[in-house]
Amino acid sequence: MSLPSQTSSRKRSSGWRPSQQNEAYLFLLPSLIGFALFVLVPIVGAFVLSFFKWNLISPAQFIGLDNYQQLLFQDAVFRKVLANTFVYAVSIVPLQLISGLIMAVALNQGIRGLELYRLIYFMPVITNIVAVAIVFQWLLNRDFGVANAWVWQLAEATGWPIAPPDWLNSSFWAKPAVIILTLWKNIGFTMVIYLAALQGVPESLYDASKVDGASGLQRFRFVTIPMVSATTFFLVVIQMIGAFQLFAEPFVMTRGGPAQASLTIVMYIYQNAFEFGRMGKATALAWILFAIIFVFTLIQTRLQRRWVHYETGD
């Protein structure tokens, strides 16, 4: 007879040898050294640094809360990047979730060629962000890009007075350009996660709702959405964390411009630290970003109780 592992591990706990203690530290040592050097010390260092003014060359100068105070109350660029980052987050997260879910539902209808479709939709996820950002720069080029060529052709065919935008040099269209790239790049990820969740929804629920006369749309609304809500919650949280830390996409595509129109918080951190030599200010900014992410994650975790449906296991 085999014991459940719970019991056996408890049984084991009574007979441990002290020599294991030293052994355990030996196993931990390589990880601990790196962890201390590159995680723990930097966390403390970042905290301390955020109260200093330091350009790496002249001696660091303690300035108390000045970095924070300046950022929160005086820095107009900070307000701008904060607003930009929020625009990115509130557009990328829902668009990502909706399109990913639609694609996953479409793929989950027992159609043929699932593997091939998945191969195609997931391909952008594994590509290099710098390379694809350059490709999108070219796709969205004002005069010779594919996107604008279509708009011109549409205008010609219909006679509508529409002129295509200069995506990357327009303070309005630079953000949508970045959003289009992130959607294209990450939709496959959302889709694959949703697909796994959909495959876990019991067929019997759909059958039962069919018997009750629910239409396809009703089944989607009242069976599918609640049954994948735990996945939705997970995706909302990680996509939000990702969107708040957007860097490479605008960095390569627009360099944050024109006139900071597409600049993000992380890009501003990068600029402060490595272009303006303001290490303390950049670190303070990083902590503010952390606080924002933390608060939003907390809010999501609180709100989830109202809308996330967990299997009760009856």
Add this chain to the structure above:
Amino acid sequence: MTRRKRIGHIFLHLFLIIGSLFMLLPFFWMLSTSLKEAREVFTFPPQWIPSKLNWSNYTKALTAMPFGRFYLNSFLVAISTTALTITTSSLAAFAFARLRFKGRETLFLVYLATLMIPFTVLLIPNFIMVRYLGWYDSYWALIFPPAFSAFATFLLRQNFRGIPVELDDAARMDGASSFRIWWQIIMPNSGPALAALAIFLFLGNWNEFLWPLVVTNSAEMRTIPVGLNSFQGQYSVKWELLMAAAVVAMLPIIIVYMFAQKWFIKGITVTGMGGR
């Protein structure tokens, strides 16, 4: 299949095919431009198929910058970082999962708590640390700091706990050391988890941009993303060369992906929590 369902499937395929075309369009446009002659690049309306395949763009792009070196750097960094992460985190995870020592739960909690801190917060102090250690613009800077992952430790610990303790006990009866149990029982029994983690880490390190951008300076130390970024800075209107470089940067991973799709998807979705 009912008639209605069949019609539904036709529409579904139509929808999915249009979607697929949108997903593939950037790849096709990149490939097409990379083979065009310079004057053909700037035509309106855009020409989808180059009139003549102009392979010399590739030699031009690849010799304009030391792309061979970028490749070597990316490969070396991604392989070493992945191997180092898996070694250190599996050793630590073994201790957390199987050995008893004072402060185990507390230390594990500290590891977990750091998962909340975004990399952005660690970026600047890590940069300063690297300079302080004299590692700036070296392989050490590219390989070591990213190689200590609380996330990988956490993931492997969960996996190791799923392996029956009876296996350890039996081996201990036979006089096996902890090290041997880790190497001959725990690791071989975690194949799928280790493979998924390895793919996730390799891909993450291969594609990483911000960290190598910050800690490298000389062209010899650049990885592919950083090299490509500086290439774009210098050849910003030479689209045929930029696209050729982008193709070269993407191709190897895409080819491997074609053959190992399942593992890539598994690697990224199972471990996806750690990255975007």
